[in-house]
Amino acid sequence: MRITALAGGVGGARFLRGLLHHARHTYPVTPDSDPLQLTVIGNTGDDITLFGLRVCPDIDTLLYTLGGGIHEGQGWGRADESHHLAAELAALGAEPQWFTLGDKDFGTHVYRSQLLGQGMPLSAVVDRLSSRWGLGDLGVRLLPMTDTPVETHVVVEQDGEQRAIHFQEWWVRHRAELPAERFVVAGLDRATPAPGVLEAIREADVVILPPSNPVVSIGIILGVPGVRDALRGTRAPVIGVSPLVGGRPVRGHADVCLRTIGVEETSAGVAGLYADFLDGWLVDEEDPMPGGRGLEVLRRPLLMSSVDAAAEMAGAALDLGLRLRADRATA
Amino acid sequence: MRITALAGGVGGARFLRGLLHHARHTYPVTPDSDPLQLTVIGNTGDDITLFGLRVCPDIDTLLYTLGGGIHEGQGWGRADESHHLAAELAALGAEPQWFTLGDKDFGTHVYRSQLLGQGMPLSAVVDRLSSRWGLGDLGVRLLPMTDTPVETHVVVEQDGEQRAIHFQEWWVRHRAELPAERFVVAGLDRATPAPGVLEAIREADVVILPPSNPVVSIGIILGVPGVRDALRGTRAPVIGVSPLVGGRPVRGHADVCLRTIGVEETSAGVAGLYADFLDGWLVDEEDPMPGGRGLEVLRRPLLMSSVDAAAEMAGAALDLGLRLRADRATA
Numbered sequence A, B: 001m002r003i004t005a006l007a008g009g010v011g012g013a014r015f016l017r018g019l020l021h022h023a024r025h026t027y028p029v030t031p032d033s034d035p036l037q038l039t040v041i042g043n044t045g046d047d048i049t050l051f052g053l054r055v056c057p058d059i060d061t062l063l064y065t066l067g068g069g070i071h072e073g074q075g076w077g078r079a080d081e082s083h084h085l086a087a088e089l090a091a092l093g094a095e096p097q098w099f100t101l102g103d104k105d106f107g108t109h110v111y112r113s114q115l116l117g118q119g120m121p122l123s124a125v126v127d128r129l130s131s132r133w134g135l136g137d138l139g140v141r142l143l144p145m146t147d148t149p150v151e152t153h154v155v156v157e158q159d160g161e162q163r164a165i166h167f168q169e170w171w172v173r174h175r176a177e178l179p180a181e182r183f184v185v186a187g188l189d190r191a192t193p194a195p196g197v198l199e200a201i202r203e204a205d206v207v208i209l210p211p212s213n214p215v216v217s218i219g220i221i222l223g224v225p226g227v228r229d230a231l232r233g234t235r236a237p238v239i240g241v242s243p244l245v246g247g248r249p250v251r252g253h254a255d256v257c258l259r260t261i262g263v264e265e266t267s268a269g270v271a272g273l274y275a276d277f278l279d280g281w282l283v284d285e286e287d288p289m290p291g292g293r294g295l296e297v298l299r300r301p302l303l304m305s306s307v308d309a310a311a312e313m314a315g316a317a318l319d320l321g322l323r324l325r326a327d328r329a330t331a
Helices: A010-026 A057-067 A084-091 A103-117 A122-132 A167-173 A197-202 A218-223 A227-233 A254-260 A267-273 A307-330 B010-026 B057-067 B084-091 B103-117 B122-132 B167-173 B197-202 B218-223 B227-233 B254-260 B267-273 B307-330
Strands: A002-007 A037-042 A048-050 A053-055 A140-144 A151-158 A161-166 A180-186 A206-209 A238-241 A280-284 A296-300 B002-007 B037-042 B048-050 B053-055 B140-144 B151-158 B161-166 B180-186 B206-209 B238-241 B280-284 B296-300
Touching: A002 A010, A002 A197, A002 A218, A010 A037, A010 A057, A010 A307, A037 A057, A037 A197, A053 A103, A057 A103, A057 A122, A057 A140, A084 A103, A084 B103, A103 A122, A103 B084, A103 B103, A122 A140, A140 A197, A151 A167, A161 A167, A180 A254, A197 A227, A206 A307, A218 A227, A238 A307, A254 A267, A267 A280, A280 A307, A296 A307, B002 B010, B002 B197, B002 B218, B010 B037, B010 B057, B010 B307, B037 B057, B037 B197, B053 B103, B057 B103, B057 B122, B057 B140, B084 B103, B103 B122, B122 B140, B140 B197, B151 B167, B161 B167, B180 B254, B197 B227, B206 B307, B218 B227, B238 B307, B254 B267, B267 B280, B280 B307, B296 B307
Parallel strands: A002 A037, A002 A206, A037 A140, A206 A238, A238 A280, A280 A296, B002 B037, B002 B206, B037 B140, B206 B238, B238 B280, B280 B296
Antiparallel strands: A048 A053, A151 A161, A151 A180, B048 B053, B151 B161, B151 B180
C-alpha cells in the first residue's frame, strides 16, 4: 500500500507518526500482507541559514518525530538536549539568538551543511539522515519537496515601513504577531521537485495532506512547479485533514497565515485552497462545514493529544482514502 | 614594553600565560609605568577543515589558555566540556572521529567558519575571538601568522607505500608513530604575513620564541615569506626557549619532527634552526649545550609544571632579552 503525504513540521510529523502507529496495528507484516509504504514530501520552504549552517526545520522535525528522537513537549528539536554551543555563540555575540538550536541538533546541521557544501543535493543528504533515524525500517521514505534552496520571507509593516524578514524571524521571534502584508517565497518559481516527488504523488494508492499549515507548509509544497498538476492528475484519492478546530489552529498560526493571504480561517476556507484536487476532507466534530460537489467530508475529533489519538485520526483519513479508491475501482 | 612572541599551541600558550603572570607581578600598571604589550604571532600551519568547519588548533589553544577557558589537564580544548554534537556526528557516521571537538569548542569553529565564509580574513576573525576572551584587557594582541589558508601534510610510509596525510591525522590519530618521510606545507610559499606581523617583529623591544615545536609550529611561522627576514633585521634581541629537556620534548613529538627533517634532537640542534637571528637561548639546567658565537645561553629549569614555574621561565627569557637590549643601547 503506497501512501504519499505532504507535510510541514510538528502537526504533520505527529499525524504521520500516528499513521505509522495505526498501520502497525491494522496491517501487521505477514508473508502475504501489503505493508504500508509511506513517502513523505517535506516542506523546505521555511529552511534558513543560521551561523553559516543550513537548517531545515520541517525536515528535521519529521526525522526526529518519526525516528524517535523528538523533544516530545516542544514538538521540535531533540529530546535530552543541551545548549552549550549556542551559549558559546551568544558569548561571541553571534546573531541571531532567537532561534534555539541544541547541541545534538547542531550535529544534524553541521553534517548537512558539510554535505551540501560538497555539492550533494539536499535529497541525498535527507536520505542519509533518514538512515541515521531508521526511517527505512519503518517503511518511510522522506523526500524534501525540492533540492532547490527555497526561503519564505514575510513582508511586514513596522513603524509605518514595510520590510521583508525571514519567515522564521516572523514565526519564531515575533510569534506571527507583526502584521504581515504577504509572503514571498524566494526561489519557488524556479524550483524543481526533488527526485521521486512527482512519481510518489502519481503512483500512490492514497495521497494524504496532514493538518499542516495550509499556507506556509502545504501551500509552499503546492507551489513547487509540477506538484499541483501531479495532485490534479493522480488516480489516488487525495485526503486532507483540516488544521483548524473551531476556526483556530490547534498549534501554530495558520489563522494568521490564512488572513494574510485573504482566505477565510475556516475548514471550508482551507478546503477551498485544495479544491482542484481534494477528494476527502476530515474536519472536527463540531465543524459546520458541509460536504458536496465531489468532496466527501468526514467529522472526527482532530486533537492529537496522544499518539493513539493521532493514530485514530490518521486511520480515519487512510480508511476514507481506501474507501474512495475502492469506490473508484468499482465505478 | 613591546614584546612579540611566535607561538604554537600548548607549550607556547602555557609559556605566554606565564609571561603575563610574570609581568603582572613585575611591572604593575601605574600612571608612569610601561606596561607589557604582548603581540602573539600564532601558528596556523596545522589548521584543518573538519565537518566543513575551519579549525585552528594553535590559535584556539592560545585564546583559551590566555583567556582562562582552557581544559587545564588536557592543555587544549575547553574546560567543563561536553561532546553531544560529536556524538551525533558519530551516529551519522561522519568522519573523522579521531579528532575530539567539544560542544563549546564547536561554537568557536562554527562562528569562525561563518565569518570566513562571508569573506572576513582570519586575522579579523581572530580579533573578534580575542575580544570574547578579553585578550585586549590583558595587553595581548593575537595575530595569525597569515590570512592565507596553510595546511601541513605529512608524507608517511605505510605498508611500503608513501602517501600524504594531514598533519593532525599524523599527530592526533597516529601520535606521530607512523614513519614520516617529510612535511609538506601546502600554501606556505604563497602565504603573506597577516597585517601587523612583520611590524610586530620589527618594532618589538624583545622577540621571544617560546618552547613550541621548532619544526611544525615555529618552523612553519618562519616559513611565511618575510617573517625570517624580519627576525634577521629586527633591532630587538630574539630570545628562544629550548623545547627539549634531556633530548626529549616535555610534551608532543618535537624529537620525531626534528629527526624527520634531519636535525639533531638537541637544544643545539634546535638553536641551529634559528642561528641566523637568535641572540639568547634558554636551555635546561642539565643541558650540555655551550654558548658562543654571539649566542648567550642561559640555564634554567624548563619544566612548566605550574603557572608560577612558567612565569619564572618566561621572566628569565624576558630579563635576558631586556639585558641584551640594554647592552646594545650602551654599546
